[in-house]
Amino acid sequence: MRPSPSLVSGKLIIGTALARSNGTGAPAVLTHHPCHRTIISIAVKNEYSIAIVGGGIIGLSIAFTAVEPGSKVAIIDPAPGRGTTWVAAGMLAPVTEAYYGEEPELDLSLAAAARWPSFAEALEHESGCRIGYRQVGTMVVAADNDDRTFIKELYDFQANMGLDVQWLNPSEARELVPQLAPSTRGGLLARGDYQVDPRLVADALVKVAGDRTYDIIRASATSVEPVTTGDHSIKLDSGEYIKAEKVVLCTGAWTSQVPGIPEYISTAIRPVKGEIVRVSAPEPSRLPSHTVRAIAKGHSVYMVPRLDGTLVIGATMEEKGFDTSVRSGAVYELLRDAREILPVAGELSFDEAIAGLRPATPDNGPLIGYIDGIGAVGTSSADSGSGAGAGHGRPGTGKSLIVAAGHYRNGVLLAPITAEAVKALLLGDVGNIPPEVLPFSPARFADTGLTIQTGYSRNREPV
Ligand SMILES: Cc1cc2nc3c(=O)[nH]c(=O)nc-3n(C[C@H](O)[C@H](O)[C@H](O)COP(=O)(O)OP(=O)(O)OC[C@H]3O[C@@H](n4cnc5c(N)ncnc54)[C@H](O)[C@@H]3O)c2cc1C
16 A cells, blocks of 8 residues: 555644554564555654655665664655665676776675675564575576677686686586576576565565654655754655755655755766566466576576565666556567566566666766755864865865765665765764775766766667
8 A cells, every 4th residue: 555645633644654563672573464565544744853855765775774773763664665776676696797997886786785684684684574595696698609708708707806706607507597498598696696676675674664653754855054043944746845964865866856956966866767667477486496687689687586486587778767667569579588588487477568767877886974054063074075074165065964865776775885874974983984885975076077878779678
């Protein structure tokens, strides 16, 4: 069910919360049932210690990891967990997402993947919900000899970087995944590229936020302004205002649309559309045991098998602004290429085709750090410099407004490490920011004049 804002006694009631835990203090039984969201009304309080604007996987993970239970927290989002997070395939793939010239991103992704086991365990424990974290590896296979040449070059690059990859000849590949088409030309295996179900993660995170009595305010923020006391005033589309001592902006691809943020932030993040298809098997055993990525006659495609029998097939990549319509040809092409590699993909029930907006940046890395402009509080020498803890050195730089956005194709993978970094930022403890996050300060876009890459020559995600 999709909750909607309502008015009670003249006051806007826009909260959601979830079925409460059993109250015994014992870990809840792991089952899907308590993870379904039920709506209760929460009056908007006027003042919070922390306001998280944007409740996708990034904002919700920050609420889970970076905030002490008991804090007065507001998560502001008209549809928490239903942004790009709801569309994502959930691959946790530092190795098969490693590309030439993106070494800082690789370091960040490896550090993020290393945090997933404890993040998943803590989230399942506190929420009592399964989140579909599966430690099964990822294979990248070729449909023909040209595709194989491309994958071999990728393998050489990854192996030279010291990454955990193994070359598979065709029969070795089919031994691991018997569902592969007999014509498949082999490829590589990345044993440590796992997966999670982002929808289950989002629901579990919302449940925890409700259990901790954080206010989930179902509204859009239409402005974030500093006020003289040092707090921020957030205007909601309902017309109401709330105040917060610290604000974390986690608005994904929509970050440029939040009025008032510095131009160097809003111009750095742009939406890149991705379409994805979900099909399902009545018996999950019909699906491959591993995530299968492939080049099929020059087209990249991936297939992510879930424990419930769903096979997620993705994904396109297009610069179409904020358009989230699904192009019929995209669905056809994704299914065609999936079937070329895994013939069973053509035999399953069609469940869904959906498009989402990746929050892309000029260098494909996220923006995690303090921002200035509207956070004109707490100027300090620690604000200058180039790390993620830095503003960009202009007078008025503050430490009470933080951005965590622009996670592009890897926001699910990067959620735990982003939340850890934001925890340090909220505490003003920049020495505790994971070192792999430091290159991703928003300050890098302040004066660089980096141009935005647009107009992809391909219309698919690379393998
Ligand atoms: C097809 C596809 C496949 C993908 N597959 C993967 C994958 O396999 N692995 C991976 O790691 N990543 C993947 N991604 C990328 C991943 O989905 C994103 O990087 C991630 O969702 C970003 O999380 P987020 O919380 O920043 O953004 P979102 O999930 O989009 O959340 C942003 C939230 O902000 C809210 N919001 C926006 N404006 C406002 C406002 N003014 N006020 C209040 N709230 C606001 C929105 O409602 C939304 O809920 C994929 C993306 C796509 C499109």
